[in-house]
Amino acid sequence: MEPAAGITLDNNHKLSLKELxxxxxxxxxxxxRCGRCTAVCPVKAIEPGVRVQRVTFSEGPVxxxxxxxxxxxxxxxxLDAARNCVGCATCxxxxxxxxxxxxxxxxxxxxxxxxxxxxxxxxGGRRNDPSISVLDRLKFTRISMLTDPALDAGRHEFRVRSLxxxxxxxxxxxxxAVDGRLxxxxxxxxxxxxxxxIFPIMIGSMSVGALSPPMWEGLAMGIxxxxxxxxxxxxMASGEGGMPPRLLRSRYLKYFIIQIASGYFxxxxxxxxxxxxxxxxxxxxxxxxxxxxxxxxxxxxxxxxLKLISGIRGVPQFVDLASPPTHQTKYSIEEAVAKMIxxxxxxxxxxxxxxxxxxxxxxxxxxxxxxxxxPFAAALSIDGEDGGTGAAxxxxxxxxxxxxxxNLRECYLDLVRQGKQNExxxxxxxxxxxxxxxxxxxxxxxxxxxSVVSIGKxxxxxxxxxxxxxxxxxxxxxxxxxxxxxxxxxxxxxxxxDADIVAxxxxxxxxxxxxxxxxxxxxMGRSTELPIGMSDGLSIDDKAMAERLGISYAx
Amino acid sequence: MxxxxxITSNDYFSPMExxxxxETMKEGHDGSGLGLTLKDLGGEFxxxxxxxxxxxxxxxxxxxxxxxxMKRKGFKLIHNWSPSLNPVRGIAxxxxxxxxxxxxxxxxxxxxxxxxxxxxxxxxxxxxxLGEPDQSLFVFSFYPDVLTLKEVGDPLEVGxxxxxxxxxxxxxxxxxxxxxxxxxxxxxxxxHPFFIQGYCTMTNGENTAFVPIREYLESRGIPGYMxxxxxxxxxxxxxxxxxxxxxxxxxxxxxxxxxLMKESELEKRSDKDALRxxxxxxxxxxxxxxxxxxxxxxxGTTFMLQDAKKxxxxxxxxxHGKYAIMSEECGVDSAVPKRDRSTDVFPMKYxxxxxxxxxxxxxxxxxxxx
Numbered sequence: 001m002e003p004a005a006g007i008t009l010d011n012n013h014k015l016s017l018k019e020l021x022x023x024x025x026x027x028x029x030x031x032x033r034c035g036r037c038t039a040v041c042p043v044k045a046i047e048p049g050v051r052v053q054r055v056t057f058s059e060g061p062v063x064x065x066x067x068x069x070x071x072x073x074x075x076x077x078x079l080d081a082a083r084n085c086v087g088c089a090t091c092x093x094x095x096x097x098x099x100x101x102x103x104x105x106x107x108x109x110x111x112x113x114x115x116x117x118x119x120x121x122x123x124g125g126r127r128n129d130p131s132i133s134v135l136d137r138l139k140f141t142r143i144s145m146l147t148d149p150a151l152d153a154g155r156h157e158f159r160v161r162s163l164x165x166x167x168x169x170x171x172x173x174x175x176x177a178v179d180g181r182l183x184x185x186x187x188x189x190x191x192x193x194x195x196x197x198i199f200p201i202m203i204g205s206m207s208v209g210a211l212s213p214p215m216w217e218g219l220a221m222g223i224x225x226x227x228x229x230x231x232x233x234x235x236m237a238s239g240e241g242g243m244p245p246r247l248l249r250s251r252y253l254k255y256f257i258i259q260i261a262s263g264y265f266x267x268x269x270x271x272x273x274x275x276x277x278x279x280x281x282x283x284x285x286x287x288x289x290x291x292x293x294x295x296x297x298x299x300x301x302x303x304x305x306l307k308l309i310s311g312i313r314g315v316p317q318f319v320d321l322a323s324p325p326t327h328q329t330k331y332s333i334e335e336a337v338a339k340m341i342x343x344x345x346x347x348x349x350x351x352x353x354x355x356x357x358x359x360x361x362x363x364x365x366x367x368x369x370x371x372x373x374x375p376f377a378a379a380l381s382i383d384g385e386d387g388g389t390g391a392a393x394x395x396x397x398x399x400x401x402x403x404x405x406x407n408l409r410e411c412y413l414d415l416v417r418q419g420k421q422n423e424x425x426x427x428x429x430x431x432x433x434x435x436x437x438x439x440x441x442x443x444x445x446x447x448x449x450x451s452v453v454s455i456g457k458x459x460x461x462x463x464x465x466x467x468x469x470x471x472x473x474x475x476x477x478x479x480x481x482x483x484x485x486x487x488x489x490x491x492x493x494x495x496x497x498d499a500d501i502v503a504x505x506x507x508x509x510x511x512x513x514x515x516x517x518x519x520x521x522x523x524m525g526r527s528t529e530l531p532i533g534m535s536d537g538l539s540i541d542d543k544a545m546a547e548r549l550g551i552s553y554a555x
Numbered sequence: 556m557x558x559x560x561x562i563t564s565n566d567y568f569s570p571m572e573x574x575x576x577x578e579t580m581k582e583g584h585d586g587s588g589l590g591l592t593l594k595d596l597g598g599e600f601x602x603x604x605x606x607x608x609x610x611x612x613x614x615x616x617x618x619x620x621x622x623x624x625m626k627r628k629g630f631k632l633i634h635n636w637s638p639s640l641n642p643v644r645g646i647a648x649x650x651x652x653x654x655x656x657x658x659x660x661x662x663x664x665x666x667x668x669x670x671x672x673x674x675x676x677x678x679x680x681x682x683x684x685l686g687e688p689d690q691s692l693f694v695f696s697f698y699p700d701v702l703t704l705k706e707v708g709d710p711l712e713v714g715x716x717x718x719x720x721x722x723x724x725x726x727x728x729x730x731x732x733x734x735x736x737x738x739x740x741x742x743x744x745x746x747h748p749f750f751i752q753g754y755c756t757m758t759n760g761e762n763t764a765f766v767p768i769r770e771y772l773e774s775r776g777i778p779g780y781m782x783x784x785x786x787x788x789x790x791x792x793x794x795x796x797x798x799x800x801x802x803x804x805x806x807x808x809x810x811x812x813x814x815l816m817k818e819s820e821l822e823k824r825s826d827k828d829a830l831r832x833x834x835x836x837x838x839x840x841x842x843x844x845x846x847x848x849x850x851x852x853x854x855g856t857t858f859m860l861q862d863a864k865k866x867x868x869x870x871x872x873x874x875h876g877k878y879a880i881m882s883e884e885c886g887v888d889s890a891v892p893k894r895d896r897s898t899d900v901f902p903m904k905y906x907x908x909x910x911x912x913x914x915x916x917x918x919x920x921x922x923x924x925x
Binding site for chain 1: 761764765771775800801802803804814816825829833835925
């Protein structure tokens with residue numbers, strides 16, 4: 001049928017501003033047309049434009065209003081789903097006159113259009129869920145007072161430390177009493193698994209490649225400073241993608257957990273460095289899953305595979321580096337996981353704890369029970385749905401995965417039922433510090449049963465001012481266009497980031513977390529050992545959640 | 556706060572001495588209950604040392620159930636003791652308070668003592684299981700030469716109520732705890748001292764790490780690690796676990812519940828390698844206090860220790876042949892008034908005081924040494 005007379009179709013397939021997630025608020029009167037905003041926009045969502053407008057003006061010794069049609073220069077928002085404003089507000093950051101800022105459009109329909117070319121919407125960042133998480137709803141309600149004096153967080157001696165590694169049950173310790181004194185019976189031939197004493201919050205796996213050189217370097221410097229100067233044994237995981245060769249051969253390696261994942265990226269270099277290592281790494285993490293994109297492998301998009309990354313990973317430049325969703329050697333958990341744990345253990349002479357990381361899932365207990373029976377498994381890391389990533393399909397980020405709180409709790413209680421709660425440490429991650437409450441979220445997870453808590457997004461925000469939030473702000477980590485220089489390999493962008501400031505902020509974050517953990521543990525009367533599984537200290541304002549977590553309901 | 560009064564002696568004495576010591580500490584307890592555990596019994600039990608004594612409280616129905624159960628299991632009643640009760644205002648008398656000596660079944664008598672101990676524990680637990688739902692029967696201990704009495708009320712009045720002032724009941728070791736548990740429900744099974752297979756403790760202070768410790772003990776699969784109506788019961792079970800189950804010397808009890816945390820402290824110990832492993836493997840049993848623990852072991856050794864948060868220490872004082880182990884010094888003054896007070900021991904966070912059987916020798920062991 002012919003179109004109705006008088007109606008043009010020119011604009012019919014264009015989006016209207018209402019469809020876009022962020023609307024640019026640009027002020028003509030303030031803008032001096034310097035062009036910084038349009039130059040800096042990482043997605044080219046704004047453009048300089050030229051329009052003919054009727055302009056009203058008054059001039060002369062006795063001003064009299066008049067009007068004129070003039071050519072004016074404006075900043076315009078692009079109506080293209082591929083270039084929608086992501087709300088990062090880098091434009092506001094560079095504007096000298098506060099003339100521009102993005103504004104969230106809560107009624108946007110952008111997800112309907114982010115599938116051009118027949119591919120799903122890919123992005124980085126986190127799950128877009130601005131609601132208050134379970135971790136933030138947990139309260140610490142058991143306050144020592146008259147029956148037991150509360151401790152002075154500032155002056156009492158505290159020990160905020162945890163253990164990473166397989167811990168022998170007391171019955172299996174190779175001890176014997178000689179003249180009323182216990183000695184280690186070296187002739188018993190008992191293997192004593194390696195155990196590390198660490199700060200209970202660690203930096204989770206973010207790879208060289210996903211992160212820019214100054215970001216990764218800044219975190220690594222902060223970690224070394226925390227250990228060597230501040231005496232806080234914080235460890236950091238490498239992510240899949242290897243580590244800088246010099247670091248592998250340095251004495252600082254002991255503060256790092258090296259990850260091996262299904263793409264084995266970076267392991268050529270690691271294996272080559274093995275004979276030259278002067279220290280053992282803190283641990284080896286075998287990645288089987290990631291909370292942000294369960295069932296997906298790692299993904300480093302071609303635009304981030306520059307020279308440095310291709311060198312470390314041993315791959316050509318500018319190709320997508322997609323790790324398979326599963327390890328190709330994996331046939332069954334009984335066979336291949338056990339073998340992989342043993343192979344990794346053997347590579348370092350059984351001196352390094354080796355543990356798997358999985359995404360939060362209903363099947364976590366099955367994995368856990370298998371590991372509980374494997375005497376070489378050093379821990380289990382569970383990454384909940386609120387974990388972040390450098391690149392994933394939006395559908396995986398938003399809709400796949402299991403919340404960490406109940407997943408961790410059921411795993412811990414399963415270990416309790418088997419009497420193995422002290423043998424296999426649980427590492428919990430995914431949404432820790434989502435709303436800035438790092439210490440409180442970490443303490444809550446510890447009291448639900450975690451031995452160690454792992455963070456990612458929190459440190460990116462705190463140490464490097466990442467723009468991301470739960471309203472899909474920025475989340476450009478996959479594109480290599482990170483406006484903060486955190487997740488990019490483009491020197492023009494990562495030069496914006498100062499590794500020394502990242503290191504300094506990393507130190508500040510962990511020092512303050514240490515203080516805040518004491519402020520939580522002190523009123524609960526705990527100072528000597530980490531209150532792992534001290535669930536009587538927790539309450540929540542929802543009966544169903546309280547029942548699910550096996551804690552009290554308080555309102 | 557609970558008040559604790561323990562006496563160990565070479566001679567038999569009346570538990571009234573402990574109760575009077577508790578009375579001197581009355582400012583510090585609310586008179587809500589009394590628990591007594593006597594070991595190495597004299598009086599009418601002196602000749603019955605090899606027979607296990609079942610201590611408890613029951614209703615008529617509970618006692619019938621007890622008789623029928625014990626008969627069925629082959630236990631033969633040798634001696635039956637009940638306190639001659641004096642009515643005291645404020646104490647609601649239960650129907651039967653008893654301490655009964657039994658001859659063990661033949662199969663047990665022929666086996667090892669350890670097997671016999673296991674049977675006694677199993678029997679006590681089954682009786683508890685039978686009597687607890689309708690509270691018709693409470694059983695506190697079933698072990699040779701050990702007797703336990705518990706009741707709610709002011710300790711002095713409870714002593715009078717049981718007629719202990721008449722001096723019929725005597726022992727060489729007596730533990731008394733004044734005040735029922737007020738953090739948890741008042742309940743006979745929540746009352747210290749707690750006893751399991753020859754090991755006994757009573758505690759004051761609050762155990763802030765109670766829940767993880769309870770979960771750890773319950774998951775050991777060892778019969779008897781149950782109940783936990785009070786956060787203090789775990790101390791008795793940790794003692795039992797450390798010494799009987801793991802076979803560690805007694806002083807390692809201190810290293811289990813209050814482990815040395817600093818490497819500089821550990822370095823001073825010749826057994827530091829063992830301690831490092833213990834600190835990891837027994838991490839869930841670290842108490843985190845503040846607690847003062849008084850206990851005895853099957854051989855009659857008594858001890859006191861506390862953690863770093865216990866700001867006011869307990870005290871041990873006495874003379875050769877009689878020592879008092881109390882939470883307050885006025886209690887020691889009451890129990891052993893004629894002594895050299897300058898030799899009183901106030902154990903600090905690293906100290907463990909042990910007194911050998913028959914109150915022969917007091918040893919103060921500092922955890923940084925040895």
